Structures are given as C-alpha cells and as structure tokens.
Amino acid sequence: MSDEIIGHCWSCGQALCIPDYGRETNCIGCGRPTRCCRNCRHFAPGRPQECMEPMVERVLDKTAANFCELFEPSSPTADQAPGVSAPEALRQAAEDLFK
Template sequence: MKPEDLSCWKCGTSLKDILLPFSRMSKCKSCQTDLHVCKMCEFYDTTVNNSCREPVAEKVTDKTRKNFCGYLQPSETAHQAKSTSHASDSKQQLDALFGLGSEEKSNPTGEPPEDEARRKLEELFGKDKK
C-alpha cells in the first residue's frame, strides 16, 4: 500500500506525506487527529467482538485515540464521508411517520395550525357544551 492511497479517517485529507508504517505519534497534518487508531485500520469492523477482526489483538476501548496495537494495517477506506442523502432520507421518513413537514398536504383549507387542531379535537370529542 502506498501513502498516496490513504486518507485521514476523520477529515479525509490525503496522507501522501506520511511515512509508513504509522508511528504511534503520527497525526493528520490537517485536523491533528491521531492516525495510529483502530478506525484507521483494515481490521476495524463494528460488527464483530471488540470491533476488531484481528483475533489476537488486545482490547482497545477508545477506537479514535492512539494505541500500541502492533497489528495496525492502514485502510484505504477508513474515511467515510457523511452521506447527506441518507440523513435526508431518514428525516423524510420520520416526517412522514409523524406527519411533520407536510402542512400544505394535511391542511388544504389554509387555516392556522391552532385552529385546525381545535377543529379536529372538537370533531373527535364533540363540541364542549355548557
């Protein structure tokens, strides 16, 4: 593996100027985050025990801080850009589930939300008669 193929696990900056193998003190020049970390490793996998596929590695509790693991293999895919489409899809699904963000569809009369809520309550429970 060549350093040009690697990018910081946190900010995505190219690590072409970093010497391999990473020393324990290696830091990203852009965001100053530690690079000798579990999240930067080929063996990092949140779906397995201890989030590590290396069977003899010692347990590391903080996967984002430098450690003494001797099995670190830098991963080319360590940086995962945040997907705005996934986030927006999730928000749209929640809005649809709870009826949020769709005032135009649910209120075709154009009445204020407070009046619509009162009208719906009166329809549901009947008008309060004194």
C-alpha cells in the same frame, strides 16, 4: 521515504503516506492520531472488540493512538465521506431512496 498515498484520515479524509502513520503522528488536516483503530483496515464496528482480527488486544478508545501490532492503514471507499461509517452510509442511501 515514499510519498505514495496509502490511506486517508478517518476523520477528515486527508491523504496519508507511510511516514504519516507513526505512533505519535497526528493528521496534518485535523490533528487527530493517525495510528488508531479507526484508521486500520481491520476496524469493524459490530464485531467483537470492533476488529476483524480475533486475537487482538482490547483497545477502548478507537480514535486514540495505540501500539497494535496488527495495524494496517485503511482508505475509505470513493463513495464514502470521511467520518461516515458504512452502516450510516447505507442507512442514508436507503432513506434517499424514499425522498
């Protein structure tokens, strides 16, 4: 097994390795499921079904574990805080300009 960090938890930012992305595996930092839409690189709020993949099956709860075959771990960018979506980060940056 590899201990190489391939992603981070969408909720708390905990570093995750390949074994941490099991179907019934939870994050050791916050206890949330790791194999969920919010942890996938295809997750895209605002897109149909909130996914970049057009032929994906619909998943209602994006924070719950699922069986999506297209799942690929994602890591937040270095300047983005865990749990903060890209639109929220952009809005905050714009508001910070006018303080």
